Amino acid sequence: MISAQDLIEKILARSTTDDCIVVVKDKTQANLRWASSTLTTNGVIQERNVTVIAFVAINGAMASGAVTRTNVNENDFDALLSEAKAAALASGPAEDFAPLARDVEFGDWSAPHTPTGPDVFSRFAPDLGEMMRRSQSDSIELFGYAEHTHQTIWVGSKGGMRLRHDSPVGRVEMTGKSHGRSRSTWDGIETHDFSNVSVAAIDKNIRQRLAWQEKKIDLAAGRYDTVLPSGSVADLYVYMMWVAGARDAFEGQSVFSKKGGGTRVGEKLSNVGLQLFSDPSHPQLSGAPFVSASASSPFTSVFDNGQKQGRVDWFKDGVLQSLVQTRASSKLTSLPYTPIGDNLIMNVDGGAGSLEDLVNKVDHGLLLTTMWYIRMVDPNSLLLTGLTRDGVYYVKGGEIQGATNNFRWNDSPVSLLSRIAHAGSSEWTQPREWAGDVTSMAVPPLVVKDFNMSTVSPGS
Numbered sequence: 001m002i003s004a005q006d007l008i009e010k011i012l013a014r015s016t017t018d019d020c021i022v023v024v025k026d027k028t029q030a031n032l033r034w035a036s037s038t039l040t041t042n043g044v045i046q047e048r049n050v051t052v053i054a055f056v057a058i059n060g061a062m063a064s065g066a067v068t069r070t071n072v073n074e075n076d077f078d079a080l081l082s083e084a085k086a087a088a089l090a091s092g093p094a095e096d097f098a099p100l101a102r103d104v105e106f107g108d109w110s111a112p113h114t115p116t117g118p119d120v121f122s123r124f125a126p127d128l129g130e131m132m133r134r135s136q137s138d139s140i141e142l143f144g145y146a147e148h149t150h151q152t153i154w155v156g157s158k159g160g161m162r163l164r165h166d167s168p169v170g171r172v173e174m175t176g177k178s179h180g181r182s183r184s185t186w187d188g189i190e191t192h193d194f195s196n197v198s199v200a201a202i203d204k205n206i207r208q209r210l211a212w213q214e215k216k217i218d219l220a221a222g223r224y225d226t227v228l229p230s231g232s233v234a235d236l237y238v239y240m241m242w243v244a245g246a247r248d249a250f251e252g253q254s255v256f257s258k259k260g261g262g263t264r265v266g267e268k269l270s271n272v273g274l275q276l277f278s279d280p281s282h283p284q285l286s287g288a289p290f291v292s293a294s295a296s297s298p299f300t301s302v303f304d305n306g307q308k309q310g311r312v313d314w315f316k317d318g319v320l321q322s323l324v325q326t327r328a329s330s331k332l333t334s335l336p337y338t339p340i341g342d343n344l345i346m347n348v349d350g351g352a353g354s355l356e357d358l359v360n361k362v363d364h365g366l367l368l369t370t371m372w373y374i375r376m377v378d379p380n381s382l383l384l385t386g387l388t389r390d391g392v393y394y395v396k397g398g399e400i401q402g403a404t405n406n407f408r409w410n411d412s413p414v415s416l417l418s419r420i421a422h423a424g425s426s427e428w429t430q431p432r433e434w435a436g437d438v439t440s441m442a443v444p445p446l447v448v449k450d451f452n453m454s455t456v457s458p459g460s
Contacts, residue, residue: 003112024153031044148194209369217401225363233429241324343440368392420446
């Protein structure tokens with residue numbers, strides 16, 4: 001197979017448009033899957049994704065058009081360039097036009113992609129096998145998978161961009177069922193290389209939660225002080241970031257729109273000292289220090305490829321500081337250019353301790369395991385709805401009393417910012433609803449006041 005670097009150079013050499021950007025993503029993935037405490041499949045997947053973006057000057061402005069393909073070889077180059085040029089001409093002058101970066105470099109451009117493989121599971125797999133053996137003897141069924149992905153992205157242009165970034169990441173998802181599948185719970189872990197994954201800790205969590213479900217306590221719908229594990233916090237706040245486009249807010253179309261016009265940037269929205277930021281130099285969850293975009297959207301622009309990506313404070317001391325911008329939208333809103341970034345980190349001043357420590361602080365409330373089927377109800381307030389899943393536990397006097405029924409919930413992550421009662425330590429976590437799509441979030445578990453469990457749900 002032609003190397004990614006040679007592919008880029010040959011496509012750029014054949015380009016006849018005013019400028020051209022080629023984005024190549026090489027990805028390898030190793031995986032293990034199991035059901036009923038038995039390994040079912042394993043393997044390694046390799047794929048390549050190639051995007052050609054053509055830029056054509058039109059009457060003093062610039063048009064862009066992009067084409068993305070897999071399994072590209074040299075016979076495809078001319079067709080890709082022709083299709084991208086035709087798409088640019090058909091699209092007309094781009095609203096998101098901004099001058100393209102030139103002569104910028106980052107990373108070891110010439111190094112090949114380093115593929116992942118089954119060796120990444122060398123310590124994890126034997127421990128998983130032992131957990132399965134113990135579970136079978138105790139009539140616990142385990143379902144789940146482990147995967148490790150390594151992606152390398154190269155961005156090259158006629159104007160001299162030569163950018164490269166590597167992203168190794170892995171995850172484990174484990175569901176445990178017992179007592180004829182009448183009890184069910186879940187645990188999930190994010191990792192770079194599986195060296196920090198403790199199968200013993202996963203086993204302990206699964207067994208403890210299944211034991212909590214021995215006692216059933218029916219509760220009515222209503223508002224409860226609720227302990228949200230970090231994964232559920234991540235599920236809610238990644239959704240918030242997905243609607244945090246500055247242009248939408250400026251045009252009055254989002255929860256971050258200011259009454260009378262403009263945005264809510266500068267408004268204090270949290271009752272605690274909350275920090276929410278993205279930072280490519282984060283010591284645990286590093287990201288690319290440059291923007292890479294294969295298509296334009298309200299959150300990114302192909303014209304911003306190669307722009308510097310540094311730390312962005314979205315909230316500081318509970319105050320909304322920034323919204324997601326392209327360079328074009330920043331001119332419209334008169335706010336700084338703040339690209340969305342590869343990670344999201346939340347800290348609460350004074351937050352400390354584990355999920356269990358937070359449970360001890362609740363006198364009468366609930367502990368969730370996960371959420372699912374999260375959907376938008378009202379964009380103006382960012383009211384979301386969803387279901388609880390795999391275990392909701394009743395807390396009284398700081399102790400778990402037993403499992404209660406599942407609920408449909410209706411609440412807004414923006415409203416929740418003003419109802420934080422307690423926060424734990426920030427931790428790298430897995431948002432279950434968006435697992436696989438979002439891999440670089442570190443947030444704390446939270447206790448929120450009056451979380452709205454709107455109806456009882458019969459689901460499990």
